[in-house]
Amino acid sequence: MPAELNPTTIRTAPKVVLHDHLDGGLRPQTIIDLARSIDYDDQLPSTDAEELGQWFIESASSGSLVRYLETFDHTVAVMQTREGLHRVASECAQDLADDGVVYAEIRWAPEQHVAGGLSLSEAVDATLEGFAHGVQAASEKGQQIRIGTLATAMRHAARSREIAELAVAYRDRGVVGFDIAGAEAGFPPTRHLDAFEYLRRENFHFTIHAGEAFGLPSIWEAIQWCGADRLGHGVRIIDDLSSSGGTLEERVSSAQLGRLAQYVRDKRIPLEMCPSSNVQTGAATSIAAHPIGLLRRLHFRVTVNTDNRLMSGTTMTREMGLLAEVFDYSWSDLQWLTVNAMKSAFIPFDDRLAIINSQIKPGYTALSV
Template identity: 75%
Template sequence: MPSPLDPDTIRTAPKVLLHDHLDGGLRPATLIELAEATGYDALPSTDARELARWFAESAYSGSLERYLETFTHTVGVMQDRDSLVRVASECAQDLAADGVVYAEVRFAPELHVEHGLALHEVVEAVLDGFAAGSRAAEAAGHRIRVRALLTAMRHAARSREIAELAVAYRDREVAGFDIAGAEAGFPPTRHLDAFEFLRRENAHFTIHAGEAFGLPSIWEALQWCGADRLGHGVRIVDDISLAFDGTAHLGRLAEYVRDKRIPLEMCPTSNVQTAAAESIAKHPIGILKDLRFRVTVNTDNRLMSGCSMTSEMAALVEAFDYTWDDLQWFTVNAMKSAFLPFDQRLRLIDDVIKPGYAALLA
């Protein structure tokens, strides 16, 4: 008989995570300890439970200003090497304990230089932390591989510099490049120089698009910038219409995204918080999966959303009656879409993911 589909068993399933922000996943207790150690005195609470509650309330407040304030606190304590190493190490350990076997975790080096670190020092600290955390996870019985995505802020002007850094460290577990930040008013085409450089260097990149802004953001990310994946991409559903009989008609852009198998890095809980989706039950992931888009499931910001890969999958199971086969489908989609050489992706699918789900189905 298949294992029951509940959080305890879902946690044991192998998972692949493509969209997770390092500064959005700190442990509340760590945040408090780092604030004390670094002299950061602006936390809304120094009690771990109260602080976690504050982050959750802020994320669900409906106020973009309050939501963005949460990152002021996490980034505020991530301004020296020791803090970055610790946060990255704990990230790897937390993901591994949640059953994640492969993760690409993103962070913006330019946000961590306020106390004098150079950009390359930020990158090296995070990579060292991922390596230490992966070793600790393996010692605890959980194998994981964590790689980095270097993010440039779309409202700033350092994207070419960050892209060059991503290429310089791509043989040291930097998987690729990303841009993030407010979509409206800051189109990805402002950073064409960075994307053209990356393409010349045969490097991978994803772009936050189709979350707060609609189809034009997705179109620019793909057709002007050449993105390999879409960060979120929820609003592609705006190019899909349903007839009375349930038949779906895809517009030109949606058809292109599906035909080209462009991965959508969907983050259900976060999408509800930012009003990109009305609820989990009404999240576009349902129709997009039915239409066989390359959909993946992700966490975005585990602290702000109070979520994990296990909780995201469990919520989808409850909302859409998904089975183990469906969860494996999401996981294989993500592994196929990872910025990792083909043979290594195939090895993880054949040797880790499929056997893991087969055991749960036995």
């Protein structure tokens, strides 16, 4: 008999996350410890780990992306030293491995971690060393995880070309892709065309935050002007679909796709969807109303992600559990979503295939028979 779908069993399932921010996944106690080491603890809302963790969740649940992003002031503040970056990256790898994640792409913005005197290269080195330490620590506990990193540029700043060059310089040392992040409204991806053109010339992968807080124009620009390989969130692609009826079945059977939505589906452009985060920022009204339910049934290449585990109080196990509960997903559905993510990763094809065949498929087979 298939194993029952519950938090315990889902945690044992092999999982893949493509959209997880390093500065959005710190342990509350780590924030407190690092804050004390740099005399920042008096700036924190609380120095009690449980209270601080709850503050992040509540503050991020305002329904505003701008307010959501403000919570990062505290996490970024304690990630300005070599020791801080190393610890946060190591714990990130260990926490994901403990959650059953076998492959993760973690994104972070080097330009936000130089206020304490580190150079961009020193910040990247410290972070990559931290991930390597965390992967080794997980391995010693019998947990196998591979980490790839995405160098992120802030879309409101003017350092995207510099960060793109940094990403390419580290392409053989753990950086597998590039991203732009930050508030979408007023900061279209086309402001960074120079960076994207450079990345394409270098045959380097990149994703773009698009279609989260801003609509279809953001998605269209990210794909057609900038050439994004994947879409960070992409929730608003639902605006280019029309359907009628109250039930999901009725909406699926009556769905009509606009030209952009059709293009995204036809080209198998991966959508890095983050259900809990999308509800917090107002991109979706609830998990049940999240576009992932319809888009999965219409065979878009949707993937499930955490976005910011601290701010959403979440894990990949929790995200999958919520979807399974709301949309009555089976192990087969969760495997489909996981394979989608692994197919869409920014590592070589042979490596992706090996993880699918040696870890993902056997893991789900063991749970579903």
